[in-house]
Amino acid sequence: MPEPVSIDPADWVCPLPLREMKRIVLGHGGGGILSEELIENLFLPAFGSGGGPSRDSAVLTVASGRIAMSTDSYVVAPLFFPGGNIGDLAVNGTVNDLAMSGAQPLALTAGFIIEEGLELDVLGRIAQSMGKAADNAGVSIVTGDTKVVGRGGADQLFVNTAGVGVIPDGVEIGPERARPGDHIIVSGKLGEHGVAIMSVRAGIDFGTVVTTDSAPLHRLVAAMLAAVPGTGAIHALRDPTRGGLVASVIEIARSASVGVVLDEAVIPVPETVRSACSFLGLDPLQVANEGKLVAFVDPAHSEAVLAAMRARPEGVDATVIGRVVEEHPGMAVGTTPFGTTRIIERELGEQLPRIC
Amino acid sequence: MPEPVSIDPADWVCPLPLREMKRIVLGHGGGGILSEELIENLFLPAFGSGGGPSRDSAVLTVASGRIAMSTDSYVVAPLFFPGGNIGDLAVNGTVNDLAMSGAQPLALTAGFIIEEGLELDVLGRIAQSMGKAADNAGVSIVTGDTKVVGRGGADQLFVNTAGVGVIPDGVEIGPERARPGDHIIVSGKLGEHGVAIMSVRAGIDFGTVVTTDSAPLHRLVAAMLAAVPGTGAIHALRDPTRGGLVASVIEIARSASVGVVLDEAVIPVPETVRSACSFLGLDPLQVANEGKLVAFVDPAHSEAVLAAMRARPEGVDATVIGRVVEEHPGMAVGTTPFGTTRIIERELGEQLPRIC
Known part of the structure; x- marks a missing residue:
């Protein structure tokens, strides 16, 4: 396991007391005085x-x-x-899962499973990032839980977030609602999160640092909905995390029993991501993103949705990358830059373990 | 790590397909085809x-x-x-956390962190127990998430549950609402869960098998509320899990700035638990329970609440074990069977790691 790369601003200072401890001990998960001190002096x-x-x-x-x-x-x-840590990732990730049903997030829970010996400083910086990410998303972390397992019982730290959001009246978004003719829009360039993780993990320098795209997307979704009120034009939304774009569009295609055709030449992939993926043997369309969405939109309204997306920083590179067809239900087909077509298949497992 | 003791009815049969795999592989967490198969053939x-x-x-x-x-x-x-597994524990535990605010649970989420190599059969039996526990509690597991970490990255399986419940109008329960004069009631005998875990872990035979008391408590809470409608007589509720009865009453005493006096002679502890704790050097009042509650109740209504509790199987052994006083705020004092008094203190950390 490589050492953590401290990109996060190291502005967290352990408040007293915490009994001048430097590291998590089993007792921090025991429900006694140490647990209370951890909550009151670190998490709160x-x-x-x-x-x-x-x-x-x-x-x-x-x-x-x-x-x-x-x-x-x-x-x-x-x-x-580069660009984040497990804490802000956990906040943005659950905010985005809620946003993909059209919900505006209201509150999150946070569950920590900590390996004995984790530095309190590391936990503090991650908790601080979660607080900042929650503030940035306008959501509250309202309750939580901490468990500690012995050395070797976990790999440093796992974080669970669960969330509740409110779905505005009239909003009906779901993967089964995609229909033939729909335009498929991605909100920006693909592949950055997975390559950011991989570059640190493999210790490979791709010339420039690729940073995670981790970001909350609920305001982008609200702007998209506001652009086409009362139309029900936004049929399906998905944030292409594990499995990337390919897993998202195939999941929607399967849910709605429709086919998907992607124009591979126009799918936005940064050159750095493309060359890193080429070097590592990865398909950029199957690499995880943590601040992008893919939308299936009624073609009569896709221009308005696209304009609303491009008016926001999270959606400035939004692009129509394909369409839904009646043919080949449950499958995705790509038209390649060479004018040929290919069947796009999901991975059996994954290209890249533990990217989120 | 001792081998799992299979107390659970081994009635789970792995449905096809799962590609005739016997164990979890990294790909089951990858968001691809294997992930989908795990969801569709095991969890659903x-x-x-x-x-x-x-x-x-x-x-x-x-x-x-x-x-x-x-x-x-x-x-x-x-x-x-004995009597359960991590799955039903996870369902009942979150149901009970909701119930302690007076809420009737509505829905749960389930997050799994799985070590590569875990037997699918083990995961299947645990998932089946979760389904049964949810059915038994009348709550739905509505969404979830699965991550897989490499061998050595986690200890077999961790489960997170989060839940949402509805608080009936007029119900106001909170630790800060305890007040001098309140009767303190426990719903039954204490210490079984912790001793059940410890006996398996230590391989110690205490003559009889102590089984976990894991059970959902929201119906007991509903019955208590129904016995004293509109009175607000039930001030505070807590399920004494980690840290046991002592941690629960001290937390409430601190929240409400009141003192607690416990009559140690009447606190119900099974003889098997008492002798096991004596052998292991544990305080039964600090051992975890997973199917008990402690209630702080207006003394004018405590008899009605007690009667309602005793009318239900989860509360048949309910007993008044103490009272709230103005003196020594934030502290608990015990009157011992010998007529003396002692200050009851929480553990700094924990007596017993990883009991929940």
Whole structure:
């Protein structure tokens, strides 16, 4: 396991007390005094106004209607990588899972599984990043849980986030709603997150540093919905994380029993990602992203949606990359830059383990 | 690590396909075809009518009002123990965290972190137990996530559950609401879960098998609330898990700035638990429970609450074990069977690691 690369601003200072400990001990997970000190002196200050994981449960007030619920565990190695760490990744990831159902995120939970011996400084910096990412997304981390396992029982730190969001009335987004004719839009350039992790892990220098694209997408989704109100024009949304673009479009194609045709020549992939993938033998369309979405949109409204996306920083490179067809349901076909077509298949397993 | 003790009914049969694999491989966490097969052939059948972790997020309809949100990660070792396993523990635990705010649980998420090489049969039996526990609690597992880490990156299996529940109008329960005069009630005999784990882990035979008390408590809470409607008589509830009864009452005492006096002679502890704890040097009042609650109740209504508890199987041994006083805020004092008093202190860390 390579050493964590500290890209994160090292501005976290361990507040007293924590009994002048430098590292996590089993007792920090025991529910006694050390657990309380960890919550009160590390998590609560980091999570700020949201209140943080102080109690067994948190109470939220909601209006009647629909809420979305989501969860993701994060096991990324290394914990720190160019542009982010496991903490902000865990916040943005669950925010994005909620956003893909059209929900505006309301609150997150945070569960930590920590290996005995983890430096408190590392945990503090990660918690601080989570607090900042939550602030940035306008969401609160409202409750949490900490478990500690002995040395060798886990690889440093795993983080689970679960979230609740509110789905605005009239919004109906789901993978089964994709239909023939839909335009397929990606919100920006693909492959950065996976290559950022891989470059650190492999210790390979690709000339320039590729940083993760980790970012919250719910405001982009809100802008897309606001551009075509009452039309139901946005049929399906997916954030192409593990498995990349290919897994996302095939999952939607299978859910809706439709076919997908991608114009591979126009899919935006940064040159650095392309050359890194070429070097590593990876398909950039199957590499994970953590701040991009793919949308299946009624063609009569796709121009308006595209314009709204390009008006926001998260969507400035938004591009129509394909369309939905009746043929070959459940499958994706690519038209290559050479004018030929190919069947695009998912990986059986994965190209790149532990990227999120 | 001792071998898992298979107490769970071994009625889980791996459905085809899963490519005739016997063990989890990294690819099961990759978001590709193997991930999909694991979801469709293992998790969805196990989680049954709830729908299971099929998509990135689930949609629930709620009435306007208050919802409770909670999360817990489970790292218990061994995975199987007398009377339960990590799966039903994870379901009941989050149900109970919600119930302690007076909420009736609505939906759970399930996040799995799996060590490469875990037997599919083990995962299947645990998932099946989760489905049964959810059915038994009347709650749905609505979405989930699976990550796989390499051998040595985790200890077999960790499970996170997060949950959402609905708090009935008028119910106001919180640790800060305890007040002098309150009767302190426990719902049953203490210490079984911790001793059940410890007996398996240490390979010690205490004459009889102590089984976990893991059980959902939300129906007991509903019955307690129904016994004293509109009174607000139930001030605080806590399920005494890690840290046991002592941690729970001290946490409430600290939150409400009140003192706690426990009558140690009447606290119900099974003889098997008492002798096991004596042998192991543990304090039974600090051993974890997974199917018990402690309630702080207005003394004018405690008899009605107690009667309602005793009318249910989860509360048949409910007993008043102490009272709240103005003196020594934040502290608990015990009157011993010998008529003396002692200050009851929490552990700094924990008596027993990885019991939940």
